[in-house]
Amino acid sequence: QTVLTLSSWVPATHPQVANFIVPMAKDIERVTDGRVKVNILPAPLGPPSAAFDLAKNGVADITYSVQGYTPGRFKTAAIGEMPLLSDNAIATSVAFWRVYEKYLAAAHEYDGVKVMAIYTHGPGEIFSSKPIKAYGDIAGQKIRVGGVVAHDIVKSIGAVPVEGPSSKSYELLSQGVADGIFFPYESVNFFKLIDLVGNSYTVPGGLYNTAMFVVMNQKKWDSLPAEDQAAISTIIGEPLVRKAGEMWNKADAEGREAMKGKVTFHDASEADMATLREKLQPIIDNQIAVVSSAGVDGEAAYVMLKEEIAKVEAESAQ
Amino acid sequence: MSGGFHVPGTEPEGGGLAAAPPIAGLVKRSIAWISAILLCAMMLLTVVDVIGRYGFNAPLSGATEMTELLLSAIIFIGLPAATLDRDHVTVDFLTDRLSGGIERIRVPFVALAASGVLAVVAWRLWVIGEQIAGYGGVTVSLQIPIAPVAYLAACLTGISACVMLAMAGLALRRR
Amino acid sequence: MQHWEIGMIVLFGLLLAGLPISLALTAVGVLGTAMIIGWEPSLSLLGQTFFDNSRSYSLSILPLFLMMGNFVVQSGVARDLYEAAYAWLRHRRGGLAVATIIACGGFSSVCGSSLATASTMAKISMPSMRRFGYPDGLSTASIAAGGTLGILIPPSVILMFYGLMTQQDIGKLFIAGILPGLIGICLYVLAVRMSMAFGRIELPVEPKLPLKERIAALKSVSGALALFLFVMGGIYLGVFTPTESAGMGAAGAFLLVVIRGRMKLDEALATLYDTAKTTAMMNFILFGALTFANYVNLSGMTTDMQAILTGFGDHPLGVILMITLIYLVLGCVLEGLSMITLTVPIFYPIVAQYGFDLVWFGIYVVIVTEVSYITPPMGLNAFVLRSVVKDVSLSTIFRGLSMFLVVDVARLALILLFPSIVLLLPSLM
């Protein structure tokens, strides 16, 4: 019997662990008839930014994290962090995975690990303690953001980016360090921010997104018997990515449900959308250039991403 | 001292840092100056960020990551100084009771072991630096390369290992 | 024998041999981890633990609060605190000792270290207590015990460490320390009275000072009071994050030095040099502890330890009593920082599992650490007094501390029976 250690840094109650990582661990055990077990460690072996290296260096066998936590490292992940993609995390995740397989893998950014999944969360929107009824109201608001792209997006729409780890969101908002936050619905709910943010400005397709990965140490993967590799292969890659998307969709739906009556939603008007598309285009172009700088065709990857999103959305609609 | 009276029996001057030993030697003085600059920079970053936020609705961009890099630099610049001044905390309730003979063997050996651990840490910090340089790791908003900080940390830890080694050597010669 | 049992034995061996705690923790952490997952992974984990954590934003709170404390020492405000307390208490018996404790409490509110509090106050209050014929045992004990409040009344280096190791909000921890700290002052005053009664100590009194002069004495401490209110009020009201309050506090303490005309380049340089050294030393202990914690994590020690802790029965109170017992024993032989870096990574997941609030446990850990500072044979605050007052024997100091230890145990019992003493203020934040 083989035991794979998994270093997990997200709280065990978070849907990403409870409804994604833990079921994945059980699935691995199930499809290998118990020959391969996954041991989730009681505490993480390092901060989230260290997760990729923990797997790459064989400290833990399986880890997951956010590409953006190590800026400069995963240039191709910019594709998954584009604004205005989709409201459906399954669509963005599956499309992102397909683009990864066709174009992004060639950049060799994930060498040393077996990539089990590359995915995104649901649409990221603005939540604020100050009302945002229209595009013009965003100007001057202090918005807490996580990654590089979100940072640029906040600037481009006239708001002031505020830095700080997501675990400090409550502190930042309750203390007025930030007026608002860029988050998916799920996170606003999970970090108990609903009572702090009475307003949501909803942009179809989301204003930003976050790329994420699940990886396994390459040597460990290679050391597994062919039979177990084959069994595990049936539940990783696109099937696992789809599960991640389902998990985020469900968590977002729960988040929106919890906001009912507490948060006022303002949908971006058609005029606002036109302004947003214009303001965000330079960022999209810039991100495509970043992806291309990794030695892959960023333009083609972006086109394919949009096509695949449309395809998956159409499937889900049926 | 306002209030017009003193607690009898205490000298008016003498508290505070007047009792602190003067910083002798070029090395310590340089470390003192560098630490002073880095610490004041860290303090000012916070002050400017807070004032900018409340006074001008404009928090300082990159303050967080600058603070992080400064912290790393301060920790590793303080390390050779702490080693030089023997400031590392030890559990000494047993060693205080040892006789001179045992002490003459124990002290150099412990210093040698400490030097070894520091050397390993220095080596691995260098390796981390190479890894980060390998993928071009930078900070989020100011895009400052991170690897040089790791190299700096590795060098300063290496220097501390050498200081420890020299201490082991001195202790051996005293035998 | 379990893997981790060998690890613990090696660790204690290295510590007793006199290897710095930081490096002993690092060595055992790396070796133990290597035995479990192999050399190359273990070594790369070492580098990552040291470098990634050295760039942690929440850790920057440490040098900033250390800087604030060091500037406050340089400002000479400690003497004014002592004189103000004495002005109000000199007509009472034992007034100097009580004034010492109150001044220690006041100084603790701007300085995060027990050792700095004890050594600063020792230089100021010891000569006057001697002059008035206070027995050395009572004088030194009042300072040593009063000094321990430095890590309970915020800011506190130990609470910062605890918060970083357990991912608890440092602001909440600080605010939680205020009420137990005030209770600590009251109990130590009681201990002075008890020492006088049991030791049949007769002490002289001075005539009462006119109210006008007493109020005048208070004015000179307004700077320190303002600094405390600015820093803790900022955290409590949510104006600053704890890290920001540390930076603003350092700047405020810097101003205090300037305003009081104490800004001399060489002294400021020495202050900052000390701050950098202490930052390095403490962070290396923390990184060592994290390296060791990774080994604890991988070795399955948490599960095994839980079985041991249920020795008094599988009940939260039984577990916490068992932990108390372990702390009181360890506190005799270990210095505070090593004690908490060794035990907190092992205990906190278990304590949380039994339903204890981790902010409460943080204050609890600080109080047992305070006790460890004044218990023989390894009582750091007694050592500090011994080094400042060179002609007093350690046994005199430890004998003088006996009543203070009695009230400390009473304080632990109070916190255990009435957790709301700790949790009331943070719950109002």
Ligand code: NA
């Ligand atoms: Na304090």
Ligand code: NA
């Ligand atoms: Na002790």
